[in-house]
Amino acid sequence: MRAILVGFMGSGKTTVGELLAKRLHLTHRDLDDVIVERAGKSIQQIFDDDGETAFRQLEHSVLADTLVNSKGILSTGGGTPIQAANYELLRKSDVPVILLNVKPETVLSRLADDGQRPLVKELGVGGLIGLKEKRDARYHEVSDIEIDTDELTPAEVVDAILAHV
Numbered sequence: 001m002r003a004i005l006v007g008f009m010g011s012g013k014t015t016v017g018e019l020l021a022k023r024l025h026l027t028h029r030d031l032d033d034v035i036v037e038r039a040g041k042s043i044q045q046i047f048d049d050d051g052e053t054a055f056r057q058l059e060h061s062v063l064a065d066t067l068v069n070s071k072g073i074l075s076t077g078g079g080t081p082i083q084a085a086n087y088e089l090l091r092k093s094d095v096p097v098i099l100l101n102v103k104p105e106t107v108l109s110r111l112a113d114d115g116q117r118p119l120v121k122e123l124g125v126g127g128l129i130g131l132k133e134k135r136d137a138r139y140h141e142v143s144d145i146e147i148d149t150d151e152l153t154p155a156e157v158v159d160a161i162l163a164h165v
């Protein structure tokens with residue numbers, strides 16, 4: 001792995017990860033996609049059928065495998081660095097962890113119509129802000145590099161990352 005992107009839901013990890021990988025001629029993996037492949041069902045279905053705890057176990061196991069087996073760019077899920085075991089894995093890896101910082105109002109505008117994410121359904125967009133506040137310290141602690149993304153296009157976020165790595 002050459003870079004790992006972390007950040008809250010709606011921070012642009014997947015879009016930026018794909019663009020960054022293209023610019024560097026590397027592969028891109030999205031942790032949620034690998035989880036969906038492994039489970040054979042959507043994230044929403046995993047939450048509905050098996051519960052969030054089962055999702056978190058799967059997420060941990062997929063993260064551990066991906067860190068060992070993949071080269072390239074990894075986009076994590078918004079909750080990935082929050083679990084202590086994942087936090088340790090990320091801190092221990094010698095790959096730069098890049099935080100895509102995003103303001104609450106940007107999250108609200110990007111996720112207002114989201115029909116995909118179980119936590120948006122469960123908490124409502126308003127509840128997401130409280131969740132983000134709880135998680136923010138962890139995002140900062142786990143990261144080597146932070147990019148404030150609110151005023152930037154995805155291509156500009158990639159430029160900002162490339163200026164650091």
Ligand code: S3P
Pocket residue numbers: 007008009010013032043076077078079080117118119
């Ligand atoms: C989650 C974020 C999602 C996905 C799952 C849980 C979270 O990923 O992993 O719905 O706990 O923040 P994105 O950040 O890519 O939306």
